[in-house]
Amino acid sequence: MESKPNILLIEDNLIDQLVTKKLLKKVLDIDQVFVANNGLEGLQWIIKNKKICHSLIILLDIQMPIMNGFEFLDIFQTLNEEIKKEIQIYVVSSTLDQDEIKQINENEYVRDFLNKPFPIDELRKYVQSNYLL
16 A cells, blocks of 8 residues: 555636545545646646656546646646556546546546546545555
8 A cells, every 4th residue: 555645636616626625635634735727737737746646646627728628638648658657537527418428438547437526435435445544
């Protein structure tokens, strides 16, 4: 088992950012959550912080300005394999569009699709089974 994971929240909604950060702190005792406001900022963060991408969990929204979650995933697949193998991506979205949900579930880099509001208990099960909390 590894120590606590690093969390990168890629989400444009400020309220969702605040709520998610508070839930992660309270339920999973995660002190630091890195935030990117869109997919482009998320990719830039990953490239800039390669050294702390080990044990990285990305919580990815789909509907965002500048670069949405699908565009992020398209570019993510082109990153170095060493970086990608250390990252777990969870899509957190309120989409009801069945085509989008199918596209999310078929993406090889997405571990799971989580419906908003943020389902902290689902994420807690994964984190507790893989990390020391």
